[in-house]
Amino acid sequence: MADMIWLVPLIPLLSAIILMLGSAILPRLLIGLLGVGSVGLAALLTMLLGLEFLANPEPFQLSLWTWMQVGNFSPSIAFYFDGLTLVMMSVITGVGFLIHLFSTEFMEEDTSYARYFAYLNMFVAAMLVLVMADNLLLLYLGWEGVGVCSYLLVGFWYQDSANGQAARKAFVVTRIGDTAMALGLLLLFTELGTLDIQAMVGAANIEWQVGGTLPLIACLLLLGGAVGKSAQLPLHTWLPDAMAGPTPVSALIHAATMVTAGVYLIARTHGLFLLAPTAMMIVALVGLATLLMAAFTALMQTDIKRILAYSTISQIGYMFLALGVGAWTAGIFHLMTHAFFKALLFLGSGAIIHYLHHEHNIFKMGGLRTRMPVTFWSFMIGSAALAALPMTSGFFSKDQILLQAYQFSDIGPLLWFGGLLGALLTAIYSFRLVFVVFFGKANTEPEGDTGWRMAVPLITLCTLAMIGGYFIIPVADVFPVASGDHPAHWVEYVSISVPLLGVLLAYLIFQSRQLNVDRWVSSSVGQALRRFWLSGWGIDWLYDRAFVRPYYRISGLLKNEPIDAIYGLVVAINQTFNHWLVESQTGRMRWYVASMVLGLIVLLTLALQIPALQPTEGAS
């Protein structure tokens, strides 16, 4: 079984190729079967692999061929399989399969049905390569591959140039991070002589000191890549715009899998990060800053998908926080549960959008509780998990993160408090969404409720979001063991109660309206804050002024090739001389003769300066 591991990414890839080549001739049914079936098959294989692994938890490596060999640089196309890989693969293929199934209904009427599934399958293949890669270069292949697929899928409806704009933004912003990561790869290879993750970490632990400069730089460069891909500060701006893609795409790529690649990368290379405590601290702070920033922003959004997008950014912030404080297992655990409930939420919103004439504004929805019951319950469960209400999956993972953050040296309580504030906000904005969309009076009438192809994934994900917290992920051998002692009990109680408080607040403000905040909101400070948060803390605006516009301007200024002016100058000088000579060609014979004579005189005068030609006395 283990030898067949390469089939897992290959099947979706082949399916993608077939779909692309046959997009014009394949019938719709076959397209759907291929698209969903290939990922289903991959999921099945993953499950078998997982069962085998759980029976005999021994990590293994499979090398297919040497990718390139130049001197001592010889990365292979090789896969590595351990508990972490298994978790990631399960999430990708499992959630991926459900989302594919959901898509068959969601994209039913789209003309580019085959193209859609081709891209989506290609994405799954690339994402699998990313998590299965044995060396960083192959990981980088998957990393860029998912980037391109994300670009293609965000800009799937290419006729609208706003979508293209969003897609390009997504790609370019993440590319900035990727470039940092590529530099990190260069540094790691130059210093450690290999890119194979296990060997590299081993070499680093021998050659580098804890707290040295090189591990710090290397980790920061890797962090750059992670920050870009996982939409963390300061490279998070692409994710809200990436919601331009079809909603299942947002569920798969921009919630469940691709955006957590950064988390995976850091977790995978945790051996390096342990050598650079400063880098870990930075990871934690980035996570904290991001989760708060995004939570405040999510509170103000009116577009259902943007709310979810900012909440994704915020939740990944939690994962970064977890990684930063060394709670590796908790981070990955939250990654998994988040994949369940966020995919659920996105798919739910997809169902709403699909049956509500592509309406995105939550204030134009309302009262959907009775009209779309499946969706309503999905949202209820998803939001509960998101808000980390007790007994849901999100509760278990987030609770672990907060508790371990509290125990972190020095600034632990600060991190814990920040996380707690985020949790409060999370509860408020997620239940604001629920109350506004599903309660109250109906503003738009839906066309119906979900069909079975939508319902099955929703219900499955509901179940997972509920019980996912009881899973035990097999990563005990991968990560170092966290310290066993628990913080004081009050910390735990506070952590549990804060989300409940948030739900209560949301209920009072948005449902029963007993708590009137209009006066705050309409005050000038409130208005300014509202606008500030709505615009995502003005970061987009700042980048636009600081980078985008200057780039346009510089490019526009250079457009007509200033360097050419230098060569133009040479040409101009030539032409001036040419002009003069042309002018001298009067065509008058006497003028020519006179100038010849003048030349003769000059030459003769010059010749007479040569001593040998000078007349000498007495020559005869």
Added chain:
Amino acid sequence: MEGLNIPLNHILLVSSLLFSIGMLGLMIRRNIIFILMSLEVMLNSAALAFVAAGAHWGQPDGQVIFMLILTVAAAEVAVGLGLVLQVQRRFKTLDMDSANRMRG
């Protein structure tokens, strides 16, 4: 021919004068026939200098060069006068400035 002592530099002086006069003619005249004549004068003056120099050393070389100059002059005049005929036919004038087509 005893006591023959014409100073060489006087002859060369005459030659130079002839050359300058010929050149002056070349520059001021516009009629193509006069231009050719001026050329003859200049060639002739050069020939004179050669012969004088040959005589100075008592060698025949000066006269040989004179003969070569003579052939050049003859060929040049033959072709030049042929051109004069063509110019006259085409432009109905011998004025080189009116007949110019060489303006760049």
Added chain:
Amino acid sequence: MLEITLFYIAATIALVATVLAMTRANAIHALIYLIVSLLAVAVIFFLIGAPFAAALEIVIYAGAIMVLFVFVIMMLNLGEEGDARERGLLHPKIWAGPALLSLMLFSELLYMISTVDGPVSSGVVTAKEVGLALFGPYVLAVEIASMLLLAGLVGSYHLGRRYLEREE
């Protein structure tokens, strides 16, 4: 002494005749003066011991070449108005500049010959010597000269023939 006197007379005649030739308005008049000048130069040749050159100067230069000029001038049949226009060209405004240039060149030449000293040789270089030189070391030059003459012949025939054909 006689030779020297003769030389100065001949030289004067040559110079004066040339100046006159250059300044005449009428082509035929100019040509006559030019022939006079050539004859005077022939005399100088004779005086400096180059009788063969003198003979050639008279026969070919003053004879053949000048006759060619005469033929052409007659063929062109230049009228009186041509003369009038030529006269207008002899204005100082036109010849001042060229004269200055010529003067400069002349002074330069003068400077170069200023130090030349001594008489021309006493002996006569005979036609025989010239002939031996011509067909001895200079035989290649003779060949080239003959080629040149041939080219001149062909060229002038070509140019002149078309003139005559068109005239008919």
Added chain:
Amino acid sequence: MVMINLILILLVGGVLAMLSERAGENMPRRVALTVVLLDIIYLLSHLSGMADLTQLQAPMPDDPSTWLMHFKAQWIPAFGISIEFALDGVSLLMVMLTLVLGAIAISSSWTDVMAKRGFFEANLLWTLAGVLGVFMALDLFLFFLFWEVMLIPMYFMIAIWGHENRGYAAMKFFIFTQASGLLMLVATLGLVAVNHSATGQWSFSYFDLLNTPMAEQTAHWLMLGFFIAFVVKLPAFPFHTWLPDAHTQAPTAGSVILAGILLKTGAYGLIRFAVPLFPEAALDFSFTAMALGAAGVVYGAVLAFSQTDFKRLVAYSSVSHMGFVLLGVYAWNELALQGAVMQMVAHGFSTAALFMIAGSLQERLHTRDMREMGGLWQQMPRMGAVAMFFVVASLGLPGLGNFVAEFLVLLGLFQVNPWMTAVAALGLITGAIYSLILMQRSFQGEPNAKLEGHSLTDFGRREMLTMAVMMVALIGLGLYPQPVLDMAQPVLQSLLEMTSVEIAP
């Protein structure tokens, strides 16, 4: 003789193609294609008899017999000029690239060129012949001869079959390359003279001129002569300004040849001549050269972004990509050199394909202006998908050839100069920006109102076949580049050894 035959087949084939126009309008392109395919078969048939190409022995730079092929005949013995060809792994790679892209270029001229087709195909074949000569000649005089030979038919191709501003572009191309070629001639003569004074022998042979002892100052100047000639052709910042004009104005086949092959002669020259002939001087100069390379990478990418002309954008992307080659060559270690060689091959395919797409668009829309395009995917999904493929290839997607090349260059460069690497890595970001805007402006976005009512034909079978060849090539290079690396490895190894011996004492 094999090498001479390769060139002769193309030269004679050119004449045949020209004559065949009398037999029918479509004959020249068929004849031309046949000739190039024949050349490929001829080459392959001779290679099949040889040892495994991936297990080549290292060609010693001072011993021609260790090379794959070597041919030498007297030409002008008085000056030591001979007809000397030799082939090693790198030149073989370049020769194969030339022939394959030559065939592709002919295919791209299938419907593009309508007037004087015979002469066009003849020029194309003659250019290929010249390029082959450049890649194989190892007598510096002969090299210079071929350097000029490939120039003239190219000039005709631009000047006769080019677009609206062809006269200007052709002249600019000609003057730039000609002037720089003269510098190379002067440097060659200087080198030969220095060699003569040292050994008392006149020789233009590469093998004799290697290891010529010379003063530091002399070496610097001579090296500069070669360097400028090659970087103008490459082209490197700031000698690149002829390229956008020439590429934009040339007919499609011309652009393909220009971008795919002609630029590589510059890179080849750097690897083969500029550095090995003057190792110390090149070492002293390497920082400047790398700075030019890095500047070119960023500058080309920034300028590409603001272009509105499809071909011009691709042309500037070439400037950017060739910057990597310059960086790779002057980093002068195995990784970087392998990267440079890879880049030469991969860029040949990716850019050639983009130019062909530009040509197809021009044929269908009669414009290259991207403001007149938009939403073309809707009508031409196949072309759009193909364009997408090559766009992501050119922005360096891992798994495709260009990535391997760029990564190896950066990896090699990092060991020499990390800061320069960081600057060059900006090219990855800016590359993404211009590549995607190209896609956006032409194939995506709202369908252009001006195109309504036009029915545009998608890629046909012939075009898809041509594209498929290049796609397969790029994927192959991206996932299993080892054959190419193995072919180049011994050559680069021996060059590195030779120059390090030179530098050490």
